[in-house]
Amino acid sequence: MTLGAVVLAVAASVPAAAHTPGTEKNSVWELRPTNTDVRFRGLAAVDRDTAWVAGSKGTVLRTGDAGAHWKDVSPPAAAGLELRDIEAFDARRAVALAIGEGEASRIFRTDDGGASWTESFRNPDLKAFYDCVTFFDHRHGLAMSDPVDGKYRILSTRDGGRSWTVLPSAGMPPAQSGEAGFAASGQCLVASGPKDVWLATGGGATARVLHSADRGVTWTATDTPIPAGDPARGVFGLAFRDRTHGIAVGGDYRADQPSPRAAAVTGDAGRSWTGSDQPPPAYRSGVAWLPHSRAAALAVGPTGTDLTTDGGRTWRTVDTGSYDTVDCTRDGGCWASGEKGRVAVAHRP
Numbered sequence: 001m002t003l004g005a006v007v008l009a010v011a012a013s014v015p016a017a018a019h020t021p022g023t024e025k026n027s028v029w030e031l032r033p034t035n036t037d038v039r040f041r042g043l044a045a046v047d048r049d050t051a052w053v054a055g056s057k058g059t060v061l062r063t064g065d066a067g068a069h070w071k072d073v074s075p076p077a078a079a080g081l082e083l084r085d086i087e088a089f090d091a092r093r094a095v096a097l098a099i100g101e102g103e104a105s106r107i108f109r110t111d112d113g114g115a116s117w118t119e120s121f122r123n124p125d126l127k128a129f130y131d132c133v134t135f136f137d138h139r140h141g142l143a144m145s146d147p148v149d150g151k152y153r154i155l156s157t158r159d160g161g162r163s164w165t166v167l168p169s170a171g172m173p174p175a176q177s178g179e180a181g182f183a184a185s186g187q188c189l190v191a192s193g194p195k196d197v198w199l200a201t202g203g204g205a206t207a208r209v210l211h212s213a214d215r216g217v218t219w220t221a222t223d224t225p226i227p228a229g230d231p232a233r234g235v236f237g238l239a240f241r242d243r244t245h246g247i248a249v250g251g252d253y254r255a256d257q258p259s260p261r262a263a264a265v266t267g268d269a270g271r272s273w274t275g276s277d278q279p280p281p282a283y284r285s286g287v288a289w290l291p292h293s294r295a296a297a298l299a300v301g302p303t304g305t306d307l308t309t310d311g312g313r314t315w316r317t318v319d320t321g322s323y324d325t326v327d328c329t330r331d332g333g334c335w336a337s338g339e340k341g342r343v344a345v346a347h348r349p
Contacts, residue, residue: 028298028305028319029336029344032067040337041324042096042186044088048333052114053343054083054096062114064091067335067345073114081106085133085186087141087161095120095161097133097143099183105130107143109161121155121164128153131181132189134197135161142216144189144199147175152199154216171218176204178231184253185286185325187237196243198270202234202250209235209248211270224264225275226250232257235264237325239297241289244269247312249299251283259283263299265312278314280306286325291332298346300326300336 034040034053040061042054049066058078061070081098088094092113098106105123107130110116121143123130128145135141139160145153151172155164180203181188191197199210199219207228212219226248228234233252240246246266251259262284263276284301299306305319305326323338334346 027321028307028346029321029323030347031342031344032063032070034061034070034341034343036061036341038341039324039339040341040343041084041184042086043325043327043335043337043343044086044094045327045329045333045335046088046090047329047331050088050091051327051335051343052086052088052094053337054086055337056082058083058098060086060094060096060114062091067343070343071114073110075108075110075114075117075119077117077119078106078108082183084131084183087133087135089135089138089160093138093160095133095135095141097130097186099130101129102126105145107133107161107164118162120162129180130155131183132186133161134189134191136191136194136197136215140194140215142189142191142197144181146180150174152181152210156216167216171212173210173219173221175201176206176208179204179208180231182234182236182250182253182285185237187239187286187325188235190238190240192240193243196240196269198238198240198246200235200238200248200250202228202236203231204228204234207234207250209238209266209270209273213269220271222270222273224248224273225261226264227252227259227261236283236285237287237299239287239289241294245294245311246270247287247289247297247299247308248273249280249284249287249301251301253283253285255302263287263312263315276308276313276315278316280304280315281317286323286336288326288328288334290334291328291330298326298328298334298336300324300338302339305336
């Protein structure tokens with residue numbers, strides 16, 4: 001039985017009022033205690049057994065036994081910084097992004113499982129604020145900053161994150177007034193295949209997704225039906241199962257505000273977006289396709305986890321635990337992480 005089949009079977013047994021993960025036998029998630037109160041918005045799942053999480057207080061943890069044990073491999077130079085994204089190539093090599101204005105935005109790389117780290121980028125521009133990082137392969141990757149002088153700024157690496165270069169902005173369309181990215185789940189910049197990458201935005205008059213088919217040199221921008229028009233609203237997370245089929249999730253991150261139309265889908269690489277017929281009931285910050293599935297995906301947020309089995313058109317809440325991000329692996333593993341040190345794995349075959 002595949003992971004997707006297990007998740008679907010478990011989800012089918014969850015009643016409308018879903019249970020908090022770890023407290024009920026039919027929960028979609030199984031908690032893996034980290035013995036910390038750190039909020040882990042950065043998550044990189046390598047396989048069923050190996051994952052990295054990054055979060056507040058400059059914290060990075062790594063596991064190689066499906067979360068039974070965690071090793072603190074935090075970069076010493078990141079102490080006190082907000083690590084909001086991490087991308088891992090395997091159990092030894094990873095790149096972590098710290099966010100913030102000016103020099104608070106930094107990138108770190110390890111080649112020895114976190115035993116040592118190298119700071120490969122420190123932002124010299126007070127106007128820049130980096131939100132997310134993504135990789136096309138083990139060598140080529142991008143990081144994105146909120147608009148600088150009216151356009152999103154893109155960093156590029158060709159050596160696996162050991163060095164970074166700011167790309168020319170000529171191919172980047174102008175940002176809307178008040179528009180920015182959200183460093184909420186490490187999914188505001190995502191890649192699929194060797195050259196395609198998408199950037200999620202909010203805060204402007206419309207919530208947009210920008211797409212590049214040439215590794216960030218030129219971009220096109222498309223409006224989504226996810227509400228914006230406020231600094232707290234927009235697209236927070238993206239997931240593409242190939243270069244054409246994608247899901248966007250978001251809403252309003254304020255707990256006292258509703259989030260209608262919190263998900264949208266595309267079947268043409270982001271040239272157009274259609275709102276979900278039955279979206280998640282609240283703000284969602286992270287989304288991931290289930291392994292080896294063309295139609296099933298999970299979306300997570302502070303109030304729960306939702307499952308779609310029709311490519312994002314309709315969603316059903318299957319868990320009410322708080323998570324910020326989710327990631328699935330080719331060998332059939334799904335992981336989620338969030339506040340108060342929460343990390344969990346999906347039920348397994």
